[in-house]
Amino acid sequence: MTLPNGLSIVGEINPNVQSVAFGFFVRVGSRDETDEVSGVSHFLEHMVFKGTENYTPMDVNRIFDEVGAKYNASTSEEVTLFYAAVLPEYLPQTFELVSSILYPSLRTDDFDMEKNVILEEIGMYEDMPAFSAYEKLMQTHFAGHPLSRSILGTVESITALTADQMRDYHKSNYLSGNITLAIAGNIDWSTVVELAEKHCAHWPSGMTDRPTQEAIPAGGLAVLTKGSSIQEHVAQMTPAPTSQSDMRFAADILSVIVGDDANSRLYWELIEPGHAEAAELSYNEYDGSGAYMTFLTCHPDDVEKNMAVMARIFEEVNKNGVTSEELEQAKNKVASRIVLRSERPMGRLSSLGSNWVYRKEYRSVEDDLNTLQSLTLDDIDALLKAYPLGHTTTVAIGPRESLILNS
Numbered sequence: 011m012t013l014p015n016g017l018s019i020v021g022e023i024n025p026n027v028q029s030v031a032f033g034f035f036v037r038v039g040s041r042d043e044t045d046e047v048s049g050v051s052h053f054l055e056h057m058v059f060k061g062t063e064n065y066t067p068m069d070v071n072r073i074f075d076e077v078g079a080k081y082n083a084s085t086s087e088e089v090t091l092f093y094a095a096v097l098p099e100y101l102p103q104t105f106e107l108v109s110s111i112l113y114p115s116l117r118t119d120d121f122d123m124e125k126n127v128i129l130e131e132i133g134m135y136e137d138m139p140a141f142s143a144y145e146k147l148m149q150t151h152f153a154g155h156p157l158s159r160s161i162l163g164t165v166e167s168i169t170a171l172t173a174d175q176m177r178d179y180h181k182s183n184y185l186s187g188n189i190t191l192a193i194a195g196n197i198d199w200s201t202v203v204e205l206a207e208k209h210c211a212h213w214p215s216g217m218t219d220r221p222t223q224e225a226i227p228a229g230g231l232a233v234l235t236k237g238s239s240i241q242e243h244v245a246q247m248t249p250a251p252t253s254q255s256d257m258r259f260a261a262d263i264l265s266v267i268v269g270d271d272a273n274s275r276l277y278w279e280l281i282e283p284g285h286a287e288a289a290e291l292s293y294n295e296y297d298g299s300g301a302y303m304t305f306l307t308c309h310p311d312d313v314e315k316n317m318a319v320m321a322r323i324f325e326e327v328n329k330n331g332v333t334s335e336e337l338e339q340a341k342n343k344v345a346s347r348i349v350l351r352s353e354r355p356m357g358r359l360s361s362l363g364s365n366w367v368y369r370k371e372y373r374s375v376e377d378d379l380n381t382l383q384s385l386t387l388d389d390i391d392a393l394l395k396a397y398p399l400g401h402t403t404t405v406a407i408g409p410r411e412s413l414i415l416n417s
Contacts, residue, residue: 038088047167058111058112070111105209233412249299251396266344341383345383
């Protein structure tokens with residue numbers, strides 16, 4: 011349902027569980043920023059917990075602790091999520107708290123103090139080669155596209171950011187039409203509606219427009235030398251189905267067959283023999299774009315050899331597809347993950363919110379399982395014809411100063 015101000019509400023009631031989880035999915039992330047305020051979405055996520063006129067930061071922490079809530083927040087390229095999981099009897103006060111802090115005071119003193127925390131976080135992540143490889147990969151693969159923007163921002167952009175800029179950003183983007191309330195667990199639907207109407211109906215209405223043109227990556231190779239790193243970390247991307255495409259289900263299965271962290275083609279050829287510490291393929295879906303992402307971690311001397319193995323595997327899959335045995339095994343693996351995750355309200359929350367944010371669609375566990383079981387080898391072949399595996403963009407971080415890629 012949708013409140014008059016535009017807030018979307020999607021829920022899944024399950025009286026057989028003993029908890030309830032809810033989250034506010036705000037359709038705003040780093041792709042919605044400008045260069046001048048790069049990193050503001052993530053910074054704002056931190057500031058939400060600094061309180062409101064009615065709740066001090068200490069109040070926020072105290073109330074969460076008093077009810078035993080599991081709570082947190084996250085920021086991605088496209089969504090900022092604030093969530094909590096509690097026992098049903100503590101939902102009213104927890105809901106009131108979370109819905110209140112979404113519109114924080116944004117006091118200048120708090121802003122200045124938290125800015126130092128953000129700058130330290132940027133420095134911490136810059137020391138993590140895997141994270142740096144992902145950041146550089148997104149910047150390179152999506153160059154010229156909004157998805158290229160860093161979630162954390164840069165030292166320069168955060169240092170220059172002002173509290174007034176954050177207030178303007180919050181006012182422009184934290185609109186009811188940009189927010190989805192998702193809830194799952196042991197709760198009555200009437201209670202959900204009552205809580206939303208009581209605590210969210212006064213939120214400002216409106217919705218921002220997000221350009222969702224599909225990215226056309228130029229590709230290329232970037233090598234960042236980091237002498238302190240013992241291993242080489244190589245990340246690659248190539249186009250894949252968008253979050254709105256029906257091919258996304260096949261892409262997810264294909265990534266499991268080719269690059270899951272256990273019993274995949276990459277696992278058996280690179281991990282099990284000990285040639286690499288990590289060799290994985292994942293499918294990343296975005297609003298209007300998508301990407302296969304591969305990640306390799308190995309000894310610097312083995313990079314070209316291992317990348318040649320990966321390229322050969324991709325070529326074989328593009329040419330011959332996958333086997334029926336691989337497809338069935340992957341279906342079983344994904345089905346188990348879907349079902350096991352669904353047995354906890356927190357496990358259902360992400361699926362409920364994401365499906366509504368990206369597609370205005372409610373999908374039950376049964377819907378996902380039925381779609382999964384309906385996938386055929388022809389679906390995989392059609393996917394590979396439209397979006398073949400490859401290495402359009404490559405980023406390497408480690409002691410190496412250069413790499414030689416086979417085209």
